[in-house]
Amino acid sequence: MARMTSAASPTNVQTGVTETADGFAGGLASVGDVLATIWTSATTSVPAPQQTVVLAMAGIALVVVLLSPVWRMTRHVITIAHEGAHAFGALVTGRRLEGIRLHSDTSGLTVSRGRPRGPGMVATAFAGYVGPGLIGLGAAWLLRQGYAVGLLWLLVLLLALLLLQIRNWFGLWSILVSGTALVFVSWVLEPHVQSAVAYAVTWFLLLGAVRPVLELQTQRARGQARTSDADQLARLTAVPGLLWVGLFLVVTVGSLLLGGAWILGVAL
Numbered sequence: 001m002a003r004m005t006s007a008a009s010p011t012n013v014q015t016g017v018t019e020t021a022d023g024f025a026g027g028l029a030s031v032g033d034v035l036a037t038i039w040t041s042a043t044t045s046v047p048a049p050q051q052t053v054v055l056a057m058a059g060i061a062l063v064v065v066l067l068s069p070v071w072r073m074t075r076h077v078i079t080i081a082h083e084g085a086h087a088f089g090a091l092v093t094g095r096r097l098e099g100i101r102l103h104s105d106t107s108g109l110t111v112s113r114g115r116p117r118g119p120g121m122v123a124t125a126f127a128g129y130v131g132p133g134l135i136g137l138g139a140a141w142l143l144r145q146g147y148a149v150g151l152l153w154l155l156v157l158l159l160a161l162l163l164l165q166i167r168n169w170f171g172l173w174s175i176l177v178s179g180t181a182l183v184f185v186s187w188v189l190e191p192h193v194q195s196a197v198a199y200a201v202t203w204f205l206l207l208g209a210v211r212p213v214l215e216l217q218t219q220r221a222r223g224q225a226r227t228s229d230a231d232q233l234a235r236l237t238a239v240p241g242l243l244w245v246g247l248f249l250v251v252t253v254g255s256l257l258l259g260g261a262w263i264l265g266v267a268l
Contacts, residue, residue, distance in 0.1 A: 041186070042153040045146035049195050054263060057196055061203035065211055075106045076174050078132050078208045084162050085131020086110035086124055093120035100162065102171035117236055125232050129213055129248040133255035136205030139198075140259035148198035152186040155201070199263065206259045209252040217245045 095114035219225040234241040
């Protein structure tokens with residue numbers, strides 16, 4: 001039995017191709033418009049909020065850090081920054097990053113491949129606990145320059161890059177929730193609200209970086225953190241873990257003091 005098929009006329013084919021090309025070009029234009037809008041808002045300096053707003057955001061961040069039930073939820077943000085800092089330390093020292101896991105108990109794990117000892121491994125291990133404070137310090141510098149909205153979009157970009165290295169479902173969920181919240185604030189809310197949120201996030205990073213260091217030493221004193229970053233550094237360098245904890249504390253508290261001074265406009 002013969003099977004008959006109908007062929008589209010050249011005119012119809014050309015019309016379909018033209019419509020597809022127009023649709024594709026329109027899609028690219030829309031994406032370009034969105035990216036241009038984001039770039040403009042991110043690179044435009046905005047006035048700093050009133051001092052009362054800045055202090056209010058600091059107060060809220062302090063309560064979040066000190067109030068244990070709230071801290072147990074928000075500490076995931078510090079864990080993301082902690083593991084991101086480990087990943088950055090591994091990459092800049094030439095190690096091969098193999099993945100990041102974030103767990104529901106606020107712990108995390110960053111796996112990299114390279115020499116088991118040496119400066120690269122030391123830098124990678126050291127970066128974790130000081131990372132949130134240093135990120136907060138960088139955020140404070142951006143706020144000092146007036147780039148509150150730019151800070152929010154930069155954090156979205158960093159989360160997007162981090163997402164590529166996540167290797168478990170809870171970690172994926174944590175990054176997506178954090179990133180979605182930042183995109184909503186950066187795209188939907190009014191500029192004065194965006195600015196307030198940027199200050200709140202910065203204060204939280206600066207203040208929240210200190211508490212895990214104190215918790216680390218409490219756990220070490222109870223013999224519950226034998227595989228902590230400080231103890232790994234002790235095995236790598238023969239420098240006692242307590243001294244590494246002290247150095248973590250110096251960096252995080254120093255970041256808090258300097259970043260807070262930048263935000264509040266205090267001349268050092």
